[in-house]
Amino acid sequence: MGVGGLSWKIGGGAGYGIMTTGFIFSKVCSRAGLHVFDHIEYPSLIRGGHNTYQVIAKVEEVFSHLKKVDLLVALNRETIDRHEDELVLGGAILYDGDKISLIEEDLGRKDVRLYNVPLLRLAEESGGRRIMMNSVALGASVALIGFDFARISSVMRDVFQGKARDTIDFNIKAAKLGYDYVKCKAIEKDFRRELPEVDGKKRMLLTGNEAVGLGAVKAGCKFYSAYPMTPSSSILHFMAAQERSFGMVVKHTEDEIAAINMAIGAGFAGARAMTATSGGGFSLMSEALGLAAITETPIVVVVCQRPGPSTGLPTRTEQGDLKFILHASQGDFPRFVIAPGDVEECFYRTIEAFNLAEKYQCPVILLLDKYLSESHKTAEKFEVSEIKIERGSLLNDEELEKIGEFKRYEFTETGISPRAIPSQEGGIFTATGNEHDETGYLSEDKTVRTRMMDKRFRKFEQAKKEVPEPELFGPQDAEVTIIAWGSTKGPIKEAIRLLAHDEIRTNFLQIVYLNPFPADIISRTIDTSKKTVVVENNKTAQLANLIREKTGKEVEHKILKYDGRQFFPTEICQMIREVMYNG
Amino acid sequence: MVELADLKTVGQPNWCPGCGNFPIWHSLKKAIVELNLKTHNVAIFSGIGCSSKMPHWVNTYGFHSIHGRPLPIATGARLANNSLTVVAVGGDGDGYGIGVGHFVHAMRRNLNIAYIVTNNQVYGLTTGQTSPTSDKGYATKSTPTGVIEMPINPIALAIASGATYISRGFSKEMKHLTKLIVDGVRHNGFALVDVLQPCVTFNRKNTYKWFSERVYKLEETNHDTTNKQAAFLKSLEWNDHIPIGLFYKEIRPTYEDELQQIAETPLARQKIEDINIGTLMTEFE
Ligand SMILES: Cc1ncc(C[n+]2csc(CCOP(=O)(O)OP(=O)(O)O)c2C)c(N)n1
Numbered sequence: 003m004g005v006g007g008l009s010w011k012i013g014g015g016a017g018y019g020i021m022t023t024g025f026i027f028s029k030v031c032s033r034a035g036l037h038v039f040d041h042i043e044y045p046s047l048i049r050g051g052h053n054t055y056q057v058i059a060k061v062e063e064v065f066s067h068l069k070k071v072d073l074l075v076a077l078n079r080e081t082i083d084r085h086e087d088e089l090v091l092g093g094a095i096l097y098d099g100d101k102i103s104l105i106e107e108d109l110g111r112k113d114v115r116l117y118n119v120p121l122l123r124l125a126e127e128s129g130g131r132r133i134m135m136n137s138v139a140l141g142a143s144v145a146l147i148g149f150d151f152a153r154i155s156s157v158m159r160d161v162f163q164g165k166a167r168d169t170i171d172f173n174i175k176a177a178k179l180g181y182d183y184v185k186c187k188a189i190e191k192d193f194r195r196e197l198p199e200v201d202g203k204k205r206m207l208l209t210g211n212e213a214v215g216l217g218a219v220k221a222g223c224k225f226y227s228a229y230p231m232t233p234s235s236s237i238l239h240f241m242a243a244q245e246r247s248f249g250m251v252v253k254h255t256e257d258e259i260a261a262i263n264m265a266i267g268a269g270f271a272g273a274r275a276m277t278a279t280s281g282g283g284f285s286l287m288s289e290a291l292g293l294a295a296i297t298e299t300p301i302v303v304v305v306c307q308r309p310g311p312s313t314g315l316p317t318r319t320e321q322g323d324l325k326f327i328l329h330a331s332q333g334d335f336p337r338f339v340i341a342p343g344d345v346e347e348c349f350y351r352t353i354e355a356f357n358l359a360e361k362y363q364c365p366v367i368l369l370l371d372k373y374l375s376e377s378h379k380t381a382e383k384f385e386v387s388e389i390k391i392e393r394g395s396l397l398n399d400e401e402l403e404k405i406g407e408f409k410r411y412e413f414t415e416t417g418i419s420p421r422a423i424p425s426q427e428g429g430i431f432t433a434t435g436n437e438h439d440e441t442g443y444l445s446e447d448k449t450v451r452t453r454m455m456d457k458r459f460r461k462f463e464q465a466k467k468e469v470p471e472p473e474l475f476g477p478q479d480a481e482v483t484i485i486a487w488g489s490t491k492g493p494i495k496e497a498i499r500l501l502a503h504d505e506i507r508t509n510f511l512q513i514v515y516l517n518p519f520p521a522d523i524i525s526r527t528i529d530t531s532k533k534t535v536v537v538e539n540n541k542t543a544q545l546a547n548l549i550r551e552k553t554g555k556e557v558e559h560k561i562l563k564y565d566g567r568q569f570f571p572t573e574i575c576q577m578i579r580e581v582m583y584n585g
Numbered sequence: 586m587v588e589l590a591d592l593k594t595v596g597q598p599n600w601c602p603g604c605g606n607f608p609i610w611h612s613l614k615k616a617i618v619e620l621n622l623k624t625h626n627v628a629i630f631s632g633i634g635c636s637s638k639m640p641h642w643v644n645t646y647g648f649h650s651i652h653g654r655p656l657p658i659a660t661g662a663r664l665a666n667n668s669l670t671v672v673a674v675g676g677d678g679d680g681y682g683i684g685v686g687h688f689v690h691a692m693r694r695n696l697n698i699a700y701i702v703t704n705n706q707v708y709g710l711t712t713g714q715t716s717p718t719s720d721k722g723y724a725t726k727s728t729p730t731g732v733i734e735m736p737i738n739p740i741a742l743a744i745a746s747g748a749t750y751i752s753r754g755f756s757k758e759m760k761h762l763t764k765l766i767v768d769g770v771r772h773n774g775f776a777l778v779d780v781l782q783p784c785v786t787f788n789r790k791n792t793y794k795w796f797s798e799r800v801y802k803l804e805e806t807n808h809d810t811t812n813k814q815a816a817f818l819k820s821l822e823w824n825d826h827i828p829i830g831l832f833y834k835e836i837r838p839t840y841e842d843e844l845q846q847i848a849e850t851p852l853a854r855q856k857i858e859d860i861n862i863g864t865l866m867t868e869f870e
Contacts (some may be wrong), residue, residue, distance in 0.1 A: 019696070032870075035869070036587055204870050205870070206866055206869035206870055207869055207870075208869045212869070216862060216865060216866065219860065219862055219865065220860055220862045221857070222857025222858070222860055223643075224665065224852040224853070224855060225661060225665055225852060226856065227661065227666060236737070244865070245846065246845065246846055248860065249846045249852070249855055250846065250852070250853060251665075251844060251846060251847065253658070253660075253664070255690075256686055256687065256689075256690040257686065259654065259657070259661075259687075260657040260686075260687055260690070261657075262656075263650070263651075263654045263657035263658045263661065264657045264658070264660050264661035265651075265661060266658055266661060267630070267648070267657065267658035267659060267660060267661025267662035267663075267664075267665065268661035268662060268664060268665035268853075269661075269665075269854070270648055270658070270661075270662055270665075271661065271662035271663075271665035271666045271669070271853050272666065272853035272854075273665035273666070273852040273853045274664060274857060275661065275665070289651055290651060290654065293650060293651050293654075297648070297650075328830035368607045383866050384862075384866065386862065386863075391857055391858045423666075423853060424625070424626075424628045424662065424666060424669050425625060425626055425646075425666055425668060425669055425851075425853070425854075426625060427623075428625070429625065430624060430625055430644060430645060431646065431647070432629075432640045432641050432647030432648065432649055433645070433648045433649070433650075434640075434641070434647075434648070434649035434650075435633070435649060435650055435651050436649065441595065443594070443595055443596055444596070444638070444640060444641055444649075462606045528598070585782075
C-alpha cells in the first residue's frame with residue numbers, strides 16, 4: 003500500500019481466536035492515531051472452517067477493505083494457499099515454520115518475503131495455551147510495523163477486561179515473545195513497512211451495528227426486543243450490555259414474531275422501541291409491520307441483510323432484500339426505508355429513524371448488511387450537540403386535557419393525528435388492525451376506508467418534504483456517475499480515489515432514503531450524466547429496477563456482485579473502466 | 586369510583602345472540618368496576634377472532650391486533666409501562682393455536698398480565714373449523730370425519746409452563762367468573778382465566794347444557810390451590826366432570842419485579858431528551 007499505510011490479514015480455522023486477534027491489531031492501529039477499516043470473513047460454524055480478519059490502517063481516512071495484502075499472517079497452511087495471490091509485490095507471509103513447511107518454490111512467485119516465526123513454540127514458552135499462537139503472531143506483527151510494545155499490552159488489557167488475570171498475563175507474555183523474536187532477528191528491517199504513529203486524535207473504532215446501538219441509546223430507545231440472527235445479533239448484545247446504565251428494557255424473545263409485536267406494544271405504550279433481525283427473521287415480522295402501519299404505532303426495525311433465500315450464506319453479505327423490505331406485508335401503507343452507508347450514517351440515521359417513526363407514526367426500517375454491520379471503522383466522536391428528539395404530535399397530559407374530544411385518528415391536513423398513550427387521562431382509544439374511524443372504532447364503511455388510506459398516505463407527502471436529498475460525491479462534470487445505496491459506499495469511495503489516478507472522473511449519488519424515494523433528483527442525474535451505472539451487491543439490480551419503476555428511466559450500466567462478498571474497490575474500478583472504454 | 590356506565594363505548598357487540606362471549610364481556614367490565622380501576626390505566630389487548638373484538642366494547646385503552654399476538658403486544662406494553670393494568674383477551678384458536686408459543690413463554694416469564702381465553706373449542710370468526718381444544722372426534726368443516734388429534738389441555742399446559750394463577754370459568758357462571766377475573770387481575774403475576782364459552786352457532790357438542798351437566802366448582806371441594814400435583818390431577822378431568830375455579834396459585838417474583846430499570850419510573854414516562862452518551866463513546870476509543 004506504500005507509505006503510511008498497511009493492509010494486514012490474519013487467517014486460520016475457527017477456534018484460533020482470529021476475531022479477537024484481528025480486533026486487537028485494529029485497535030492498536032487506531033490508538034496509534036491511524037485511520038482503520040477492518041473486515042471479517044467467516045463461515046457459519048464454531049470450530050474449523052476458514053476465518054480471516056483484515057485490517058487496513060492508513061494515515062488518511064480509509065473507507066473500505068482492499069484486495070491487496072501487505073502482510074499475511076498464516077496460522078494454517080490454508081491461509082497461504084487461499085490468499086497468497088492477494089499479496090502485493092514484495093509482500094510478506096508470517097508463519098510458523100515448525101507447523102507449516104513452506105519454501106519459496108511452493109509459491110507461484112518469487113517476490114514474497116517469508117517470515118518464519120515459531121508461533122507455537124513461543125506460545126508454549128509463554129506458559130499459556132497453544133491457542134496463544136495468535137498473540138505471538140500479534141506481537142510479531144506489531145514489531146514489524148515498528149510500534150512500541152506498550153501499545154499491544156494496553157489494548158490487550160482493555161479487550162480482555164473481565165477475563166482471568168492469568169489469561170491476560172499469558173497473552174501479553176506470548177505477544178512479547180513474538181515481538182522480541184522479530185526485533186531480535188531484525189526482521190522489521192527487512193519488511194520496511196513501519197507505520198507512523200500519529201498520536202493526538204482519539205477516534206472511536208466501531209461497527210455499523212454498534213453505531214446503530216449508540217444511535218438508539220442516544221435517541222432514547224427504551225425498549226429493544228430481538229431474536230438472535232447473524233448479522234444483527236451484535237445490536238442485541240450491545241443493547242443488552244447498556245440496558246441498566248441507560249434505563250432500557252432489552253428482551254431476547256421467543257421468536258421474531260414476538261420481537262416485533264413486543265416492540266409494537268411498547269411503542270403503543272409510549273416507549274421508543276426497536277427490533278433488529280436479518281431477512282429470514284424479517285419474513286416472520288412482516289405481518290406485524292402492517293399492523294404497526296394501520297395502528298399508526300411508531301417502531302424502528304433494523305434489517306441487517308445476508309444472502310438468502312432461507313438460511314442462505316448466514317455469515318456473508320448481500321443487498322438482496324431491498325425490494326422485499328419496500329413491499330413486505332399486506333396492503334398499501336407508508337413506511338420509511340433508510341440505508342446508511344457507513345458508521346457515521348448508522349448513528350445519525352438511527353436517531354433520525356426514531357424521530358421519523360414518532361413524527362409520522364409509522365414503521366421505519368433501517369437497512370444494513372453484514373459488511374456494514376460487522377466491519378469496524380474509525381470515526382470521530384459523534385457530534386451530539388445538535389441532536390433533537392422530536393416526538394411529533396404526542397400530546398402531554400396538559401395538552402390532552404385542553405383538547406376536549408380526543409380523536410386518535412383524526413383527519414387532519416397533514417394526515418398526522420394527535421397521539422396519546424395508555425395511562426393518559428382523556429386519551430382512551432383502541433388501536434386496531436381492522437380499518438377504523440377517527441376514534442379508532444371498527445369501520446368497514448367505504449368512505450371511511452378511503453379517507454383513512456388517504457390520511458395515512460398524506461403523512462408521507464409531508465415526510466417527502468423533510469427527508470434529506472441524496473448527496474453527490476465527487477466532481478460535477480464526471481465522465482461516469484455511480485448510483486448506489488448502503489454499504490457499497492465505502493468501496494465506491496475508494497474506487498473513485500483510484501480512478502482519479504487513471505484520470506477517470508467519477509462521481510457518486512448515494513441513495514440513503516429508499517422510501518420516500520428521491521425520484522426527481524435521480525431522474526435529473528440520469529439526464530445530466532454522461533454515463534450512469536449502478537453498483538449493487540445483488541443479482542437483479544434491485545435499485546436499478548426501482549429507479550425504472552419510479553422514473554421510467556433505465557440506468558445504462560449495472561455492476562453487480564452476488565457471491566456473498568462485498569466489492570473490492572479494484573473490482574469496481576475495473577468494471578468502470580470497462581464501462582468507459584467498451585460501454 | 587368507576588361505574589359500569591363509564592365502560593360503555595360507542596358500539597355494541599355484534600356477537601350472535603346467546604354467544605358465550607357476552608357474559609365474559611360483562612364479567613370483565615364488572616371486574617374493572619369491582620377493582621375500581623381508573624379506565625385510563627387499563628389496557629386490554631386482543632388478537633383476532635369473534636372474542637378479540639372485545640376491547641372495542643370496553644372503554645379503556647385497547648389494542649385489537651393480529652391473530653395470535655396479543656400476548657407479545659401486551660408484554661411490550663406492560664414492560665413499557667408497568668403502572669398499567671394489562672389484560673389480554675382472545676379465542677382458543679388465537680391463544681392455543683397460532684399463538685401457543687407466546688402463551689408458553691409469557692407464562693414462564695410470569696409477567697403481570699391477566700389473560701382471558703374465550704375457549705369455545707372452535708374457530709368462530711372463520712365459521713366453525715376445528716380448534717386446538719376441539720374434542721377428539723368432533724366433526725367440523727375442516728375435519729369432516731372428526732378431529733384426529735388430542736385436544737390441548739390449557740390448564741395442564743399452564744401448570745407445566747409456570748403460570749402463577751391458573752383458573753377456569755364458565756360463561757354461565759358469571760358471578761364466579763367475575764371473581765376469577767378480579768382475583769386474576771389482582772394477582773401479581775401471569776393469570777390465566779380459561780373460560781368455557783359455548784359457541785351457539787358452530788359448536789353443537791359443547792353447549793351450555795353439556796357444560797351445565799358437568800361442571801363443578803373447585804371451591805366446593807377440598808382442592809388445595811397451592812398443590813401443583815393436585816392441580817395437575819384436576820386439570821386432567823374432562824367429559825364426565827369438569828372442574829371450574831382456581832386450580833393453582835403461587836407467589837413468585839414477576840418478570841417486571843426483577844428489572845431495576847423500571848422500579849421507579851415506567852419506561853414510557855422516562856425522559857429521553859439529553860441522554861449523555863459521552864462515556865459510552867469513549868469506550869470505543
Ligand atoms: C394470520 C392469520 N391467519 C388466519 C386468520 C383468519 N382467522 C381469523 S380469526 C381465526 C380463528 C378464530 O378462532 P378463535 O381464535 O378461537 O376465536 P373465536 O372467533 O372463536 O372467538 C382465524 C383462523 C387471520 N386473521 N390471520
